[in-house]
Structures are given as C-alpha cells and as structure tokens.
Amino acid sequence: MEIARTIAFIIFIILILLWIDYKWGQAQHRKKTKKKTYPLRRSNIKIFNSGPKLFYDLFTEIEHAQKHIHILFYIIKNDQFSQQFVALLKQKAESNVEVRLLVDWVGAHKLSKKIIRELKQSGVHFSYCFKPRFPFFFYTLQRRNHRKITVIDGKIGYLGGLNIAKEYVNQDNKLNPWRDYHIKIKGEAVQDVQSTFLTDWYMATKEDLRIHPHYFPPLSPGTQKQQLIVTDGWGVEGIFLDLIDQAEEKIVIGTPYFIPSKRLFNKLRQALHKGVALTIIVPKTTDHILVKEASYRYFRVLEKEGATILQFHRGFYHAKVMLIDDQISDIGTSNFDKRSLFLNSEINALLFDSISIEQTKKYVEVDITESAPINEKAYKKPNAFHKLKEAIAFYLSPFL
Structure with a gap:
C-alpha cells in the first residue's frame, strides 16, 4: 500500500512539473511570436485533392529543376514511396542542383540514419527542425513544424496537407484512398513560400540564405488572387x-x-x-x-x-x-x-x-x-x- 502511494505521489509530481513546463513555455513563446500575413498576390493556382496526382506533378517539376530545390515536410517515413522520393533528391543533388531538405524532428522520426547519411553523401543539405530543448523540454516537444512546402528554382511553390509516406499515395490498406488538398503556385506568391522555407531553414541551421537574391528571381503575376498566412504556434x-x-x-x-x-x-x-x-x-x-x-x-x-x-x-x-x-x-x-x-x-x-x-x-x-x-x-x-x-x-x- 505504501509503495502504491509513493508511486502515485511521484506520478502526481511529474504531471505537475510537466504542466508547469508546458504553460510557462507556452507563455514565453507567445510573447515573441507573431503571425506573418503576406500581401495580396497574383499567381496561377492548381488545386490537387489526391496524393497520386500531386506527387506525379511534384516529382516531374523536381526532375526539371535547374538551380535549387527547397523542401519541408512534417512526415517522411522509411517505406518504398519515401525511398523513391529520396532517390530523386539524391539524383538532383548529384547533378549539381542545390537541394535542401528540412523535416520535423518528431514527424520524420522514422527516417533512418542510413538514408540521412546517403542524402548528405549525395550533396543534399539536410536538417531537422524543432528539436526539443531546455528549459521547456515538454513544451518544445509538443511544438511541431506542421508545414509541408516545396519551392523549385524560386518559380514554383507547393503547400498543403500531403506528406511523404505510402498512405498519402493510396498504398495503405486501412487508409486507402487518402483524401487531401494541396496547391501548386506559379507567380508572385512563390516568393512568400520561399521566404517561409528560408526562415525555417535559418531557425534550424543558423544559415541565413534570405539575403541572396538568386533565390528570389523575378516573377510574373498570375491571374488569380491569393494571400499566404504563416503562423508559429499562434494565429x-x-x-x-x-x-x-x-x-x-x-x-x-x-x-x-x-x-x-x-x-x-x-x-x-x-x-x-x-x-x-x-x-x-x-x-x-x-x-x-x-x-x-x-x-x-x-x-x-x-x-x-x-x-x-x-x-x-x-x-x-x-x-x-x-x-x-x-x-x-x-x-x-x-x-x-x-x-x-x-x-x-x-x-x-x-x-x-x-x-x-x-x-x-x-x-x-x-x-x-x-x-x-x-x-x-x-x-x-x-x-x-x-x-x-x-x-x-x-x-x-x-x-x-
């Protein structure tokens, strides 16, 4: 009985400490966080509502990339589809295209060390983002980079709900078919997707590429109106x-x-x-x-x-x-x-x-x-x- 009480007391103390960590970390984060609302832009937008169609289009554009490829996903797994994606990035990096891959520390936990090593050996610049840190370890463990964005040559952008894993391309029996929404952008708003990626890259690596104009080529306006809004825990x-x-x-x-x-x-x-x-x-x-x-x-x-x-x-x-x-x-x-x-x-x-x-x-x-x-x-x-x-x-x- 005494042991049970001791265990219950320890669990209670741990829960209290986790709650303090979470609430205090949240309060500190909120003080320095602002919503980023970009100006109204004109671009051409294509909307996808299925993974196979989106990834056929995305992989085709990646194959045609000439200068750089910037990709952020919340989830990348270690299945056959993920390996196909990794092979494409390695191929582009080996052909002297700049490739940067940023993934969430929790969401991409199934990405093996072997694959990461192979990516880096091929010339892909790889980094995790949102690694938990002290003093608010539990709170930062909960905070995730849930964005899924791609920028190709500063001229084509993608964002939406699809990640890199077999279920997103209808290869999972339980979750098949997978319904999702993703958009492709050509035009002015691509610069906003690029700015978002480069800011996230800087936060993860301390390498500031936002000052380099070649990542922001001139963009012709499209015929459709849109506005991108970026949030970091609030907004x-x-x-x-x-x-x-x-x-x-x-x-x-x-x-x-x-x-x-x-x-x-x-x-x-x-x-x-x-x-x-x-x-x-x-x-x-x-x-x-x-x-x-x-x-x-x-x-x-x-x-x-x-x-x-x-x-x-x-x-x-x-x-x-x-x-x-x-x-x-x-x-x-x-x-x-x-x-x-x-x-x-x-x-x-x-x-x-x-x-x-x-x-x-x-x-x-x-x-x-x-x-x-x-x-x-x-x-x-x-x-x-x-x-x-x-x-x-x-x-x-x-x-x-």
Missing part, C-alpha cells in the same frame, strides 16, 4: 475567427480532427444563430486515438443548433479546407484542432478568385457526396465507457 485561431465572421450564407469545414477552441466553438454557434448554414466533414476512419471522442461533445451541440455533421466514408479524410459563401477558400496545413491553433507552425493560403473557388467547391461537393451523417452508437447513445473516453479526450484535447 490560426484568429484566421478562422475572421473567416467565420465574414460568412453570411454558408460555411463548409473539412478537417481530419475537429477540436475547436472555446472562442471558435462559440463563433460557429453564433453563425448558426444568425442563419448561416454550417457543414463539417470529418473522417469515419481515424488515424489517432480519442480524436473522435474529443469531437463528439462539440458535434452534438452544433448538430442540435442546425449544423450538418458528416463522416467521409470513402477512405481517410485528411483535408484542411474551408469554404466561405463561395467567396473565400482556405487551403493549407492547419487542422481545426488545438494543436494547429496553439502549438504547430502552419501555412495557409486564402484564395479569393472565382477559378480557385469553383475548383474548391467542386472538390468539396464530391467530399459531401462521399460522406454521411454520424450514425455510431458511441455518438448517438454513449454508454458509461464511451462517456469516460470522451471525458479523457476532453482533458487531453490540447495534445491530440
């Missing part, structure tokens, strides 16, 4: 609040995880009360524990107040998309959860032109046709066990 909540505020007729949200802040939850309820139609699409199949349970308490309230809550049933739904009144589209790396709102580094593109809006609308309508209302017993009539899981999920929601 996503403000973006979403502003978008919801602008809605007069309808809001569509596509996200793999729906765990809103209190302010966002209340803002969505206000939109419903003033007659705005709200549709939320989430996956039926999940890739993380407790994320369904964490969302259920919000869904019940929103559904009761008039929202349409749908589960995507044709594979796994990893989209990060918002559509406001068929006037504004938001596509990027931010999920509708507390990690993206308050922890992760993200990049989002606000699209304002009719071409981008129509393409987003077309894809979202397909998502809706391949979804259905939640009809699970755990949601409709939760028993004591399900209620316990929801309670646990609620308290763990900042970390899910």
Whole structure:
C-alpha cells in the first residue's frame, strides 16, 4: 500500500512539473511570436485533392529543376514511396542542383540514419527542425513544424496537407484512398513560400540564405488572387475567427480532427444563430486515438443548433479546407484542432478568385457526396465507457 502511494505521489509530481513546463513555455513563446500575413498576390493556382496526382506533378517539376530545390515536410517515413522520393533528391543533388531538405524532428522520426547519411553523401543539405530543448523540454516537444512546402528554382511553390509516406499515395490498406488538398503556385506568391522555407531553414541551421537574391528571381503575376498566412504556434485561431465572421450564407469545414477552441466553438454557434448554414466533414476512419471522442461533445451541440455533421466514408479524410459563401477558400496545413491553433507552425493560403473557388467547391461537393451523417452508437447513445473516453479526450484535447 505504501509503495502504491509513493508511486502515485511521484506520478502526481511529474504531471505537475510537466504542466508547469508546458504553460510557462507556452507563455514565453507567445510573447515573441507573431503571425506573418503576406500581401495580396497574383499567381496561377492548381488545386490537387489526391496524393497520386500531386506527387506525379511534384516529382516531374523536381526532375526539371535547374538551380535549387527547397523542401519541408512534417512526415517522411522509411517505406518504398519515401525511398523513391529520396532517390530523386539524391539524383538532383548529384547533378549539381542545390537541394535542401528540412523535416520535423518528431514527424520524420522514422527516417533512418542510413538514408540521412546517403542524402548528405549525395550533396543534399539536410536538417531537422524543432528539436526539443531546455528549459521547456515538454513544451518544445509538443511544438511541431506542421508545414509541408516545396519551392523549385524560386518559380514554383507547393503547400498543403500531403506528406511523404505510402498512405498519402493510396498504398495503405486501412487508409486507402487518402483524401487531401494541396496547391501548386506559379507567380508572385512563390516568393512568400520561399521566404517561409528560408526562415525555417535559418531557425534550424543558423544559415541565413534570405539575403541572396538568386533565390528570389523575378516573377510574373498570375491571374488569380491569393494571400499566404504563416503562423508559429499562434494565429490560426484568429484566421478562422475572421473567416467565420465574414460568412453570411454558408460555411463548409473539412478537417481530419475537429477540436475547436472555446472562442471558435462559440463563433460557429453564433453563425448558426444568425442563419448561416454550417457543414463539417470529418473522417469515419481515424488515424489517432480519442480524436473522435474529443469531437463528439462539440458535434452534438452544433448538430442540435442546425449544423450538418458528416463522416467521409470513402477512405481517410485528411483535408484542411474551408469554404466561405463561395467567396473565400482556405487551403493549407492547419487542422481545426488545438494543436494547429496553439502549438504547430502552419501555412495557409486564402484564395479569393472565382477559378480557385469553383475548383474548391467542386472538390468539396464530391467530399459531401462521399460522406454521411454520424450514425455510431458511441455518438448517438454513449454508454458509461464511451462517456469516460470522451471525458479523457476532453482533458487531453490540447495534445491530440
């Protein structure tokens, strides 16, 4: 009995210390963090809603690169598709193209030391970002660089939700097919993607390449209007609040995880009360524990107040998309959860032109046709066990 009490006391002390580390680290980080909103740009935008199409296009552009390739991914694994990607980067580096690969320390933990060594031997400049550090080890362990961006020769940019692993190209039986959104940019906004990568590279390596003009070649404006917004642990909540505020007729949200802040939850309820139609699409199949349970308490309230809550049933739904009144589209790396709102580094593109809006609308309508209302017993009539899981999920929601 005495041993059990001692163990319980030690666990309690550890939890208190972790909580202090997290809250203090968060407070210190927030003091020095600002949202970066780039000017309104004109570019040509292509939207992808599947991994195979995106990566065929991306790999083709990488093969044609002549000067430099800058890539940041949250996840790179060690499977056959990842090895294909690595082989392409090695080939380009060996042909005297500058190649830089930046990956998140946690997200890319499955990338083997052997592959990293081979990349470096081929001439690829490689670095991890967001390594945990003291004095706020637990907090910095939670903070992740969730951006997925590529810049080729300073003239072509990509950003969105797709990473490098077999599931993203429909090679995982459980999560197949994988639905996601990614955009390709040609035009003025590429300089903003480049600036974001080079800033992240500097933070990881202390090598400042932002002063070199050859990474920022002259860019001809495109025909479509967009604005990129970069956040580092704070700012996503403000973006979403502003978008919801602008809605007069309808809001569509596509996200793999729906765990809103209190302010966002209340803002969505206000939109419903003033007659705005709200549709939320989430996956039926999940890739993380407790994320369904964490969302259920919000869904019940929103559904009761008039929202349409749908589960995507044709594979796994990893989209990060918002559509406001068929006037504004938001596509990027931010999920509708507390990690993206308050922890992760993200990049989002606000699209304002009719071409981008129509393409987003077309894809979202397909998502809706391949979804259905939640009809699970755990949601409709939760028993004591399900209620316990929801309670646990609620308290763990900042970390899910």
